[in-house]
Amino acid sequence: MRQLIDSPHNKHVRQFRALATKKGRAKYGLVQVEGVRLVQEALAAGVDIAWVAICPYRLKGFRARQVLDEIQQRNVPVLSMTQRAFTAMSDTIGPQGIAAACRLTQRRLDDLASVLAPPKAAAAGRRLVLALYELRDPGNMGTMIRTANAFGCAAVVAIGECVDFFNPKVVRASAGGVFHLPLVSSTWDEFRAWAAQNEITVLAAVTSGGVPCTQLALPAGGGALVMGSEAHGLPDVVLTAADITVTIPMAGAAESLNAAVAAGIILYEINKGSDRVK
Amino acid sequence: MRQLIDSPHNKHVRQFRALATKKGRAKYGLVQVEGVRLVQEALAAGVDIAWVAICPYRLKGFRARQVLDEIQQRNVPVLSMTQRAFTAMSDTIGPQGIAAACRLTQRRLDDLASVLAPPKAAAAGRRLVLALYELRDPGNMGTMIRTANAFGCAAVVAIGECVDFFNPKVVRASAGGVFHLPLVSSTWDEFRAWAAQNEITVLAAVTSGGVPCTQLALPAGGGALVMGSEAHGLPDVVLTAADITVTIPMAGAAESLNAAVAAGIILYEINKGSDRVK
Numbered sequence: 001m002r003q004l005i006d007s008p009h010n011k012h013v014r015q016f017r018a019l020a021t022k023k024g025r026a027k028y029g030l031v032q033v034e035g036v037r038l039v040q041e042a043l044a045a046g047v048d049i050a051w052v053a054i055c056p057y058r059l060k061g062f063r064a065r066q067v068l069d070e071i072q073q074r075n076v077p078v079l080s081m082t083q084r085a086f087t088a089m090s091d092t093i094g095p096q097g098i099a100a101a102c103r104l105t106q107r108r109l110d111d112l113a114s115v116l117a118p119p120k121a122a123a124a125g126r127r128l129v130l131a132l133y134e135l136r137d138p139g140n141m142g143t144m145i146r147t148a149n150a151f152g153c154a155a156v157v158a159i160g161e162c163v164d165f166f167n168p169k170v171v172r173a174s175a176g177g178v179f180h181l182p183l184v185s186s187t188w189d190e191f192r193a194w195a196a197q198n199e200i201t202v203l204a205a206v207t208s209g210g211v212p213c214t215q216l217a218l219p220a221g222g223g224a225l226v227m228g229s230e231a232h233g234l235p236d237v238v239l240t241a242a243d244i245t246v247t248i249p250m251a252g253a254a255e256s257l258n259a260a261v262a263a264g265i266i267l268y269e270i271n272k273g274s275d276r277v278k
Numbered sequence: 279m280r281q282l283i284d285s286p287h288n289k290h291v292r293q294f295r296a297l298a299t300k301k302g303r304a305k306y307g308l309v310q311v312e313g314v315r316l317v318q319e320a321l322a323a324g325v326d327i328a329w330v331a332i333c334p335y336r337l338k339g340f341r342a343r344q345v346l347d348e349i350q351q352r353n354v355p356v357l358s359m360t361q362r363a364f365t366a367m368s369d370t371i372g373p374q375g376i377a378a379a380c381r382l383t384q385r386r387l388d389d390l391a392s393v394l395a396p397p398k399a400a401a402a403g404r405r406l407v408l409a410l411y412e413l414r415d416p417g418n419m420g421t422m423i424r425t426a427n428a429f430g431c432a433a434v435v436a437i438g439e440c441v442d443f444f445n446p447k448v449v450r451a452s453a454g455g456v457f458h459l460p461l462v463s464s465t466w467d468e469f470r471a472w473a474a475q476n477e478i479t480v481l482a483a484v485t486s487g488g489v490p491c492t493q494l495a496l497p498a499g500g501g502a503l504v505m506g507s508e509a510h511g512l513p514d515v516v517l518t519a520a521d522i523t524v525t526i527p528m529a530g531a532a533e534s535l536n537a538a539v540a541a542g543i544i545l546y547e548i549n550k551g552s553d554r555v556k
């Protein structure tokens with residue numbers, strides 16, 4: 001057995017640590033992926049994995065061995081580390097003893113043409129896009145990407161100043177969603193123009209006064225659900241340019257939902273009407 | 279103006295810090311509540327506030343002044359602190375400069391008789407209870423309490439080893455839900471017996487194979503939705519004793535939802551059928 005990497009100053013340890021920041025991710029073109037399940041999701045989605053680090057002392061269980069086998073079959077470099085080096089890779093690193101540096105990149109709005117089904121096709125669900133407006137909370141962002149993936153969205157679009165898609169907390173909360181869905185950053189104006197060009201109806205989520213989502217069906221040409229942040233909601237520029245505003249009926253008018261829960265309920269309702277529901 | 283509390287060793291600073299742990303909360307019978315909005319929610323819900331700490335340097339804005347006015351009207355003791363003392367109160371304390379030590383207590387299953395509407399009453403939604411089985415994640419727990427509050431649940435029950443209702447992260451994620459809803463801890467056996475005695479149908483959420491929640495209506499006698507943790511789901515003892523298992527139809531069979539999002543969708547569906555929807 002080769003000697004384990006022990007130094008917290010090792011090149012790969014430092015590189016992985018740098019990937020905690022947007023700057024570091026841009027520099028190396030890599031993203032932090034931690035834990036057995038998440039690495040397994042990356043493999044299943046065919047993500048390009050630059051290298052994997054394992055801490056043999058921590059890595060245990062059948063699933064972990066399966067994941068390692070698959071990594072070795074794909075000729076991905078595997079670095080073995082002591083606990084000292086492994087825990088130095090990240091502030092938030094889990095106890096599972098596996099982490100991967102993955103090549104993931106954002107896409108552009110123009111790239112989405114290929115992932116959108118033609119309008120009025122049977123698989124109408126694929127003409128559904130989730131757009132997040134100035135969403136800063138990484139947990140909510142990741143959870144929404146996960147939900148978008150579960151309900152057959154074609155892509156997730158971040159509008160304006162959002163938390164980065166590849167922030168480690170977003171990746172973790174997405175439960176692999178970031179590996180499966182095209183992720184796009186855009187300005188509001190670009191996004192609105194793109195939706196119009198593609199005959200996609202823009203639905204803006206509002207806490208009151210919109211069309212009840214109980215009455216919602218996916219528009220024929222497709223739909224883009226725009227969610228704001230919990231703190232600020234959506235600004236007038238979005239509300240006036242949206243085709244429809246949508247509200248979730250609630251028991252108490254004064255109550256509110258977590259933004260990710262609200263997105264889940266509306267996507268569920270839209271998805272329910274489509275042919276993709278099993 | 280009286281002198282500001284500056285010492286990180288001040289009695290109240292130490293007491294508040296102790297409330298971060300379950301042991302400390304049990305010792306003092308108090309719960310940490312931080313931030314302008316959350317203190318406002320506590321006031322609105324008529325929570326018994328033992329004392330409030332403010333950091334005048336940080337506390338700004340119209341809403342903060344409103345909250346302070348109301349606190350003073352209620353004769354709640356207000357302690358003014360320097361930034362040094364205020365930030366020593368908590369590891370996670372927000373930048374808003376207000377925190378309250380609140381008297382909140384758990385309720386017992388027997389206490390719920392008074393909050394449940396009679397069976398077959400018009401306000402059938404109030405015979406809806408959310409039960410969380412061995413849920414460890416404070417963010418998910420808090421978000422689910424918030425959702426239960428928004429969809430008119432009568433109470434939230436924690437079954438087995440759950441994260442404490444009054445963990446500061448739960449309180450924060452609940453967005454005030456913990457102030458409004460009766461919160462009960464119970465064993466599974468006690469809970470199952472209580473539901474049977476009260477003619478409440480037990481609905482267990484499962485990732486596949488259950489009744490699609492699209493077909494779900496609140497049972498006549500009321501319903502208790504039982505959610506498991508994301509990691510482990512619900513054990514056989516719950517699944518076999520439940521009256522109905524419930525599943526959310528999804529686009530991709532292999533995908534999963536965040537536990538709080540899943541709870542939100544099912545509660546939304548159950549609530550939709552009730553008379554309480556506006």
